[in-house]
Amino acid sequence: MLERDGLLTLVEENTYDGVRQSASEGIRRYSLLRNLNVFNREALTKEHGIRRLHAADFGSSADVLGGYDAHYQGGTQVVVAVNTGDVFEYNTSTRAFDAKSQSLANARPDLFMFANKLLLLNGTQFRSRTSAGTWTAVSGSPPAAKFGTVHAGRALVAGVSGSEHLFYPSGVRDETDWDTSLAVIxxxxxxxxxxxxxGRLGPYMIVQTPSSTHAYQLSTDNPRDWDNFDISTQVGATVHTAWVEVERAKGNEMRSYAFFWGYGGPYMLAHTGxxxxxxxxxxxxxRSVRGTEYQDFPALDVSRYGSVSAAYEEETGRVLFGVTKQGDAENNLILWVDVESxxxxxxxxxxxxxxxxxxxxxxxxFPSDVLFTAQVDSTGLxxxxxxxxxxxxxxGVVFELHVPGLYEDHGEPLPFEAVRAGYDGAEDGVRSFIKSMRHARVRATQxxxxxxxxxxxxxxGQNTGTATLDLDAGLTTWGGSTWGGGRWNAGEFRTIRGDFGVNGERFAVRLYDEGNIEGEFQIDGWEIDGYVEDRR
Known part of the structure; x- marks a missing residue:
């Protein structure tokens, strides 16, 4: 808003947005959203912290290659982690992971429930765990597969060395019944x-190669009666660990969505019709997906797209992808996408x-080699x-992410940062004019x-100014058991002002806390004001 005396106020109320590297510098956009989420619409909310589920590392701190939350009929539950040589089960009494002495190959496993058993396959071993906790090698000469899913009452597995173009169906609810003549090319x-x-998407089984995606459906009566069609003959998945399905209800119908990582980056399958x-x-x-750092958003190591992991975080409505930044040897960053958007x-x-x-x-x-979901109580059990x-x-460690009421990461401060660019007064016809901006006003929870x-x-970066906004300013609390005549307004939105003097044509606003804010903190808008130099 531009007034007669040249006073210019640039208001930001569209906080529900995401990083956008595919827009010009003249468009308002986030170039960075770090440790903030957009679950609370029209507000930026500081992330919650992470904590370990257990005190001591397990398996000599070897790489964690897989994890699963197994639920059995009758209510039995066990959280399982797999490292480079063994299976570990979480002991809720000792809060530790106990080794199960399975002598596994050093390979990324797949784990899924089938016929009230937990199946583990890694390309060499094919194991099952009963509700009683017994691990055994699956009998019946199962394929030496690397990954699988469940469809039409059967386990479907693939990734067999030498037969990578095939997938194999089991018998109906029987992981020991395998007929290789039923393999599908x-x-x-x-x-x-x-x-x-x-993977699964609504009624379909999704089959992917590195460069194609297909939908299959099997008759429940005939194990040879497959219907299928191509979804894409150009785009596929890099790895099974980067696949996650999300369902949404709309009206009287259930809509299914799946998110996965391909060699071109992240994709979504939408089954709405x-x-x-x-x-x-x-x-x-x-730019980041292609391996280029851009305006402080890190570059990804494209050579490690075969190690991406994924999970759906219900409480924030996001799909999380564990990825590797350039220059590192393992996943150390989570990229998230807001599902509603x-x-x-x-x-x-x-x-x-x-x-x-x-x-x-x-x-x-940052832990993200393996991501999976589990049901836990308020203490993490x-x-x-x-x-x-x-x-x-x-x-050798399993962490719980986004812990309610926790605002540090394993004892370390949790800093957030948002950078939004494109403030130039174009809407007031003063894009090319020099402006002298004096104040920032931010609406934030007090x-x-x-x-x-x-x-x-x-x-x-030709000119920069910093304003420090005190979150105690104007805050009234009570002492002891009395109100002290004041008004409790902690947690309410309040406009906080900061001052600086910065001259330029186009501006970016950076908001950050260096980890010192420990609480349920939100920002729902801001504005900067000053004068247009040629309009005074």
Missing amino acids: VDSAEGTSGLTNL SKPALLGLMDPIM AVAFADGQGEYPFWGLRDNVNLGY PSATGQRRVLAGRN IGGGELYVDLIADG
């Missing part, structure tokens, strides 16, 4: 490294999906009546006990 797997993923549709989600983070994009009601990232420079790493949370494995910092960055 996937023609598009020829000339590639073979099948990379089997007769057949699934494929959509690319990578445009807003295209991705669904709107699929429905043609949004221009792009919203992305952000989760990490912590104070830790020196597995519980069949608990809430689904995302667990993350790394180097939780007390911390400071919010606002940098105003002019013309790509």
Whole structure:
């Protein structure tokens, strides 16, 4: 808003957005969203912290290669982690992972429930665990598969060395019944490294190679009666661990969505009609996905796309992808996509999906080698009546992510940062004019006990000013058991002002806390004001 005396106020109320690398510098957009989420609509919310599920590392701190939350008929539950040589089960009495002496091959496993058993397969071993806790090698000469899923009452497995173009169905609810003559040839797997993923999407089994995606359906009466069609002959998955399905109810129908990682980046399958549709989600983070750092958003190591992991975080409505930053040897960063914005994009009601990232420079790493969900109680113990949370494995440790009421990461401060660019007064016709910006006003929750910092960055860093906003300013509390005549307003939104003097044509706003804010903190808008120099 521009007034007669040249006073210019640039208001930001559209906080529900995501990082966007595919837009010009003149468009308002986030270039960075770090350790913030957009679950609370029209507000940026600080992330919750992470904690270990157990005190001591297990398996000599070897790499964690897999994890699963197994639920059996009758209510039995066990959380399982797999490292480079063994299976470990979480002991809720000792809060430790106990080794099960399975002598596994050093390979990334797949784990899934079938016929009230937990199946584990890794390309060499094919094991099952009963509800009583007994691990055995599956009999019946099962294929030496690397991954699988369940469809039409059968276990479907693939990734057999030398037969990478095939998938194999088991007998109905019987993991010991295998007839290799029922193996299905996937023609598009020829000339590639073979099948990379089997997943479920609504009524379909999804079959993927590195460069194709197909939908299959099996008759429940005839194990040879398969219907199938191509979804894409150009796009496929890098690895089965990067696949996650999400369902949404709309009216009287259930809609299914699946998110996965391909060699071109992240994709989504949307089943909202007769057949699934494929959509690319990578445009807003295209530069990073292609291996280029862009405006402080880190570059990804594209050579490690075969190690991406994924999980759905219910409490924030996001799909999380564990990825590797350039220069590192293992996953150390989570990229997240807001599911509602991705669904709107699929429905043609949004221009792009919203992305952000989760990490912590104070830790020196961030657990994301393996991501999976588990039901846990408020203390982090597995519980069949608990809430689904995302667990993350790394180097002999399993962490719980986004812990309610926790605002540090394993004892380290949790800093957030948002950078939004494109403030130039174009809507008031003063884009090319020099402006002298004096003040920042931020609407934020007044939780007390911390400071919010606002940098105003002019013309790509030619001029910068910093304002410090006190979260105790104007905060009234009570002492002891009396109100003391004051008004309790902690946790309410309040406008906080900071001052600086920055000259330039175009500005970016950076909001951050350096980890000092410890509480349920939200920002729902801000504005910067000053004068247009040629209009005074």
